[in-house]
Amino acid sequence: MDLMSSPLMQTLPTLVAILCYLIAASLQWQTVKGHSINRHLVRLAGLTAIIAHGYAVYLELHHPEGIQLGFFSTGSLIGWLVATLVLLSSLRQKIDNLFVGIFPLAAITLLFSLIGVDANTARHYDSGLVIHILLSILAYSIFTLAAFQAVLLAKQDYQLKHHMTKGLLRSLPPLQTMEALLFEMIWTGLILLTLSLASGALVFDDLFAQHLVHKTVLSILAWLLYATLLIGRHFLGWRSHKAIRWTVGGFIVLMLSFFGSKFVVELLM
Template sequence: MTTLLLNSLAAALYLLAGAYLAWTVRVGQEPRRQYLFAAVAVALLVHGLGVFSQVMVDNTVELGFFRVSSLLFWVINLIVLASSLRKPLHNLFIPLLPLSAVGVLASLLGQGAGHPIVLDYALASHVLLSILAYSLLTIATLQALLLAWQNHQLKHRHPTGRVRLLPPLQTMEALLFELLWAGHIALTLSILSGFVFLDDLFAQHLVHKTVFSLAAWVIYSVLLWGRHQLGWRGYTAIRWTLGGFVLLMLAYFGSKLVLELILDRY
């Protein structure tokens, strides 16, 4: 019952904060950051307590499909909130807050999925690095989508209205590549820790995750090389970012979806 109340309250708080942010965008005003950040911080506190009660099960860790989705949203929102204190990333809360509410509610509906596992220090480090990498690269993808919308508005000569609430295009691109670099480093460490700490990354139940993760790593590596050597920017950078994200999500959520929600039923 406590888990249900905490997660339901977290979803409600996310929706309220999202409604306030949507209203400011609708009327073309900058949100009062202290109010927005305070609301998100309270939602994160409640969400954190709720997701902890879901993930920790009798001294084991339950990383099922729906619960890990909720955990990822918690980490993503925490990173965006902390980063927004120094950088203009608070606009990412526009899609994040309603998606977070959906993720939290889905974790309640799908509580039966997944199998509790015991984490040692080695496996825990790999899991934490993976969650950090997925979170940072998800934020980079949201930033890329926002950048794509900004590019579209400016190219079609709509420099006023809602687009004026965003930072300059150069700042948006710089933020995108900062996030990509951070996510790529975390992804590299996650893959390396998997090879070091896991017995066989190409075992039958891990091969999909390994192949897609390596493919995503190659995509992000080429993108960062292209940025450094060829000055890639704009839609080229956006397309490569989205391509890497699709592969990364197939690596984790695709394999978990098949293993836990499809194969387990047969």
């Protein structure tokens, strides 16, 4: 048996990634509570987790028969992308506290990919469909990060209004900076979602065919929600409360679009 293809070698990077994600999240939680923790140590644990997770995703997706994009493997891929995005974003913005939520979420997607069985079989995809899938996954990953940012913004707004100046609030940038970062994420996600819908229209003959209508309608609804939020921000000056509600609402709709049909078709039917 090839050592690299043995079950142990395929499971090991998953276990390493889960452990390092939890270590990084635990260390960052200590920072939130006001303890002094070496920031580089947190990022090193996070980086190690992301590298191991990336290798685990590669093993999950790539098969001799083609690429396997089942419910659990796709969830793991998105978890890896979101963790990577938040770590890279933390290099230029003070959003390290997102590690507390994002890293355990990535660990959970890995755990499910380890114990779950995907019903979807591996196959080869043409280049147009690959581009559409990648754009969709990138858009969903950005909006996932935006949803966590919105939750963090809600917590910060609550603490400011109740004059709670310790813990989480002390370690975050000003509220205006947090809002600006949220809308930056939403703009990026909306551009990617627009490209995803456009590429889907080119790849598929009928986006409203029976097997696609659920995903198409919900994706368009999510697009409208995010676009309305950006219009409201620009023309009406919408800020934290409306931004938080519309961001989380759009994410829920997009989550149903992205995973709803996969869950029903692959796990329930």
